[in-house]
Amino acid sequence: MAATSKNDGLQGALSLLILKTVAHRALHGYAIASQIQRISDDLLRVEEGSLYPALHRLEQEGLIQSEWGLTETNRKARFYQITSAGQKRLDQELDSYRRIQRGISLVLGEA
Amino acid sequence: MSIFRRLYASIFPDSVRTRAEEEAAFHVDMKADDYIAQGMSPREAQLRARRDFGNVAMMQEETGNRDLFLSLEGFANDARVAWRRLRRSPVFLATSVFLLAFGIGVNTAIFSVVDHLLLRPLPLPNPDRLYVVEEYVEGKIRNSNPARLADWAARVESFERTASTYGETIGLDDNGSRRGVQVMRMVGDWPAVLGLSPVEGRSISPTEDNVALLTRSGAARFGKIGSKLRLGEEIFEVVGILPDEVALGEEVGILTPAPRSVMNASRRAGFLTVAARLRPNATLAAATAQAEAAAQSMGKDHPETDRGMTVKLVDAQAAWTSDIRKSAWMLQGASMLLLIITIANLAALLAARTKDRERETRIRSFLGATKWSIVRLHMVEAGLVSLLGCFAAAGVAVLGLKYLQNAFANQFAAISIVTIDARVFTFVLALGLVATLLCTAIMASRRSLGMRASALVVIEASLGLLLVAAAFGIAKEFADRQSRPLGFAPQNLLVARVDMPWSVDNSDIEQVIDRGLEQFGALPGVMSVAVVDRLPLGGGTQSAKPVIRGRQEPVTEEVGFRMATPTYFATMTIPILAGNGLGEKDTVVVNDVLSRRYFDGNPIGRYISNDGKKFFRIAGVVGGVRTESKNKEAMPEVWLSYRDWAWPKLEFILSTSQPASALAPSLRRLVTQLHASALLDDVTPLQQRLDKVDLEPRRGRDMLALFGFVALCLVIAGVYGVMAGESLRRTREMGIRLAIGATPTNIFGLILKQALKLAAISLVIAIPLGLYSGQLEPRMLIYAGLAIATAIAFAALWPAWRAARIAPATALRTE
Numbered sequence: 014m015a016a017t018s019k020n021d022g023l024q025g026a027l028s029l030l031i032l033k034t035v036a037h038r039a040l041h042g043y044a045i046a047s048q049i050q051r052i053s054d055d056l057l058r059v060e061e062g063s064l065y066p067a068l069h070r071l072e073q074e075g076l077i078q079s080e081w082g083l084t085e086t087n088r089k090a091r092f093y094q095i096t097s098a099g100q101k102r103l104d105q106e107l108d109s110y111r112r113i114q115r116g117i118s119l120v121l122g123e124a
Numbered sequence: 125m126s127i128f129r130r131l132y133a134s135i136f137p138d139s140v141r142t143r144a145e146e147e148a149a150f151h152v153d154m155k156a157d158d159y160i161a162q163g164m165s166p167r168e169a170q171l172r173a174r175r176d177f178g179n180v181a182m183m184q185e186e187t188g189n190r191d192l193f194l195s196l197e198g199f200a201n202d203a204r205v206a207w208r209r210l211r212r213s214p215v216f217l218a219t220s221v222f223l224l225a226f227g228i229g230v231n232t233a234i235f236s237v238v239d240h241l242l243l244r245p246l247p248l249p250n251p252d253r254l255y256v257v258e259e260y261v262e263g264k265i266r267n268s269n270p271a272r273l274a275d276w277a278a279r280v281e282s283f284e285r286t287a288s289t290y291g292e293t294i295g296l297d298d299n300g301s302r303r304g305v306q307v308m309r310m311v312g313d314w315p316a317v318l319g320l321s322p323v324e325g326r327s328i329s330p331t332e333d334n335v336a337l338l339t340r341s342g343a344a345r346f347g348k349i350g351s352k353l354r355l356g357e358e359i360f361e362v363v364g365i366l367p368d369e370v371a372l373g374e375e376v377g378i379l380t381p382a383p384r385s386v387m388n389a390s391r392r393a394g395f396l397t398v399a400a401r402l403r404p405n406a407t408l409a410a411a412t413a414q415a416e417a418a419a420q421s422m423g424k425d426h427p428e429t430d431r432g433m434t435v436k437l438v439d440a441q442a443a444w445t446s447d448i449r450k451s452a453w454m455l456q457g458a459s460m461l462l463l464i465i466t467i468a469n470l471a472a473l474l475a476a477r478t479k480d481r482e483r484e485t486r487i488r489s490f491l492g493a494t495k496w497s498i499v500r501l502h503m504v505e506a507g508l509v510s511l512l513g514c515f516a517a518a519g520v521a522v523l524g525l526k527y528l529q530n531a532f533a534n535q536f537a538a539i540s541i542v543t544i545d546a547r548v549f550t551f552v553l554a555l556g557l558v559a560t561l562l563c564t565a566i567m568a569s570r571r572s573l574g575m576r577a578s579a580l581v582v583i584e585a586s587l588g589l590l591l592v593a594a595a596f597g598i599a600k601e602f603a604d605r606q607s608r609p610l611g612f613a614p615q616n617l618l619v620a621r622v623d624m625p626w627s628v629d630n631s632d633i634e635q636v637i638d639r640g641l642e643q644f645g646a647l648p649g650v651m652s653v654a655v656v657d658r659l660p661l662g663g664g665t666q667s668a669k670p671v672i673r674g675r676q677e678p679v680t681e682e683v684g685f686r687m688a689t690p691t692y693f694a695t696m697t698i699p700i701l702a703g704n705g706l707g708e709k710d711t712v713v714v715n716d717v718l719s720r721r722y723f724d725g726n727p728i729g730r731y732i733s734n735d736g737k738k739f740f741r742i743a744g745v746v747g748g749v750r751t752e753s754k755n756k757e758a759m760p761e762v763w764l765s766y767r768d769w770a771w772p773k774l775e776f777i778l779s780t781s782q783p784a785s786a787l788a789p790s791l792r793r794l795v796t797q798l799h800a801s802a803l804l805d806d807v808t809p810l811q812q813r814l815d816k817v818d819l820e821p822r823r824g825r826d827m828l829a830l831f832g833f834v835a836l837c838l839v840i841a842g843v844y845g846v847m848a849g850e851s852l853r854r855t856r857e858m859g860i861r862l863a864i865g866a867t868p869t870n871i872f873g874l875i876l877k878q879a880l881k882l883a884a885i886s887l888v889i890a891i892p893l894g895l896y897s898g899q900l901e902p903r904m905l906i907y908a909g910l911a912i913a914t915a916i917a918f919a920a921l922w923p924a925w926r927a928a929r930i931a932p933a934t935a936l937r938t939e
Contacts, residue, residue, distance in 0.1 A: 046151075090147075
């Protein structure tokens with residue numbers, strides 16, 4: 014399957030969001046979900062049923078890594094953080110996303 | 125918790141599974157805290173958070189699966205997932221394992237017979253040099269005798285040697301009690317022809333007297349080298365032990381040379397099948413040419429018996445298995461058809477599961493599973509079902525083989541050597557593998573569910589039709605057989621077979637019959653007693669071309685010359701149609717077939733002879749009785765009195781209403797007093813003996829009927845599955861149709877029509893196929909077609925009814 018997953022829009026988008034969210038600091042799953050929801054003004058809601066599988070897949074591909082840690086309230090949680098491979102992938106994906114976005118905008122005449 | 129899971133957890137303690145559980149718990153807690161912050165009660169918040177998260181178990185499962193695909197691409201893990209999935213649908217699992225067990229098991233049993241008896245070379249050294257010499261006169265095969273057997277060996281240069289055997293039941297005295305044992309009498313050096321030499325002791329020359337060989341298993345029962353066996357009136361010394369193969373599967377422990385009287389039998393006699401071993405460098409072509417020349421020279425030297433004789437050398441294996449060949453291949457073909465139907469059905473079942481699988485597959489690909497890993501999972505799942513099926517099939521195969529051995533034991537003793545061994549087992553595993561691959565291909569196929577399942581149902585129904593037609597055909601044949609008039613009444617008759625050696629004097633036989641008639645008749649409850657040489661339907665007869673005094677053209681047909689006591693016809697309720705029964709010396713009666721064919725129905729007072737020397741006056745005409753089998757009309761027969769025609773294997777027939785068990789002890793006691801070498805075989809109702817004749821065709825019919833029935837059930841199940849899926853899939857469409865004015869009857873008809881379309885396609889495929897095969901009667905094909913069409917319509921009834929009574933509103937809401 015490797016890098017040919019671009020045809021899967023949903024999966025690609027979710028991966029992109031997750032990578033972006035954990036790009037700057039390690040976050041646990043719940044925080045990732047709430048952050049995406051908060052930043053997008055509640056427009057994007059990541060369902061738990063999709064979130065964790067996606068996290069695990071990304072980790073498997075070596076794009077993020079995870080470890081057990083403690084939250085502010087001293088609870089044990091799994092924290093996810095981007096890897097250098099993930100960072101590279103994020104940049105690529107953002108790049109291509111922007112290109113596509115620009116293309117679409119041009120076609121729609123909204124540029 | 126499954127064993128796989130436990131094993132897995134013990135190897136990988138910090139598995140993704142526990143991690144997923146903890147993560148989920150943490151997530152739910154965090155979310156619940158949020159809800160509490162928004163003012164919910166803790167309990168409500170927890171519930172809500174949990175509901176948001178969805179089914180935790182499911183989530184675990186899916187995460188766990190992902191782990192399988194990506195972290196450990198091990199077979200055990202696929203098996204674990206597949207097993208878990210199968211366990212979720214026990215009905216499917218049980219059904220498919222059962223189907224496979226039956227399909228593969230039956231095939232294995234039949235294949236083991238085919239393999240051992242038809243495919244493998246005989247279990248003898250250099251079996252390719254072993255031939256049977258078949259003698260033909262006027263195109264008809266005939267049995268040989270010791271004189272010709274010796275001629276073949278002497279006149280055919282390519283034959284190393286020739287030999288033959290015949291079986292005999294002889295009384296063995298063992299510590300004062302006497303029991304009948306099967307003895308193989310050898311004409312020529314039988315073990316040498318088979319290529320066997322003694323494993324212990326020595327071989328014997330064909331002319332030695334009073335020596336015996338034992339088979340290895342016979343040695344366990346009868347003694348060792350040097351033991352003395354008291355057989356009949358003689359004492360035999362055991363001089364050698366032979367491998368069991370020498371008996372070719374017959375249940376025989378003792379072998380002796382044929383007695384002198386038999387070795388000196390007339391050239392007219394016919395009771396041997398000659399086996400010949402070619403010399404190491406001889407070719408079949410050369411041997412055949414020499415044998416043909418030998419046949420001609422024998423015809424010159426012995427024109428009265430061998431004129432016009434032709435000869436054929438037949439591969440020994442083919443000759444010895446000819447009785448079973450056709451039945452075995454037919455059953456193998458039928459069971460193969462059944463197996464294909466079974467696998468098609470299994471595939472249809474699997475395809476029907478695809479709906480639920482599609483969701484899983486989507487999740488899996490979403491989780492990162494590659495296409496290959498999904499196919500692999502399908503394969504492992506199908507393989508798991510097949511493996512379980514194969515295990516269960518082994519059991520079915522063992523039982524099936526027992527059944528077959530029972531069915532054919534009468535007709536073909538060598539079937540007892542068949543076992544289920546590594547080779548056959550490999551065959552089973554291969555079948556399992558084929559089933560696995562086919563099912564995988566079907567599961568992984570991208571065609572629509574409906575198409576796939578319909579195609580499978582058509583395959584099933586077409587093959588099922590052929591099987592059912594074959595079953596109908598054989599059932600009809602059997603029914604015809606049963607309904608044929610026998611020509612006698614078997615009710616209230618017991619048969620006691622009294623065996624004497626072939627070497628016994630004719631006067632002794634006459635005396636035994638006289639005494640037997642008198643003493644058996646005096647037993648309480650016995651109305652009448654008769655003796656005959658062979659029971660009807662048993663097959664075999666003494667026959668000759670009769671000479672009729674006053675008739676110009678010679679009779680070219682062999683007619684039966686039979687021996688009976690005068691009481692025979694009345695005891696068997698065979699009608700005396702004209703004149704008297706058997707009575708005075710030198711008179712005979714003939715049956716109506718012979719009377720019509722050679723005397724225009726008026727034979728009384730004419731003279732007939734079997735050898736042209738001694739003529740008998742025809743005193744009466746009796747009804748014809750089917751002698752050879754139920755399939756063959758009564759043949760022309762001449763009945764001679766036991767005073768004129770001696771035969772040492774006596775069938776005493778007792779007319780009595782007493783059960784066999786009541787008379788057997790007294791009969792046993794009386795028989796020992798009749799003659800020193802007389803032996804009572806067993807006492808059975810005549811009906812039971814006749815049933816034995818029917819056993820093999822009956823078993824054949826039962827087996828095919830069972831196959832046909834299973835095929836019908838499979839078709840019904842398959843069609844039901846497809847139609848139920850179809851009507852479910854089209855629920856919305858049905859709702860719309862109902863909403864815009866279709867009546868439930870229309871809907872009902874719609875589904876039914878679809879089923880009948882499948883039936884029609886199957887008929888169009890199968891009937892020409894059946895006609896083309898040439899093995900199936902057109903009428904039976906049509907009946908089978910009707911049966912299959914009815915089965916399909918029947919199977920579609922319930923889904924159609926369910927579709928018709930759906931409420932439009934419900935249907936429209938369905939997505």
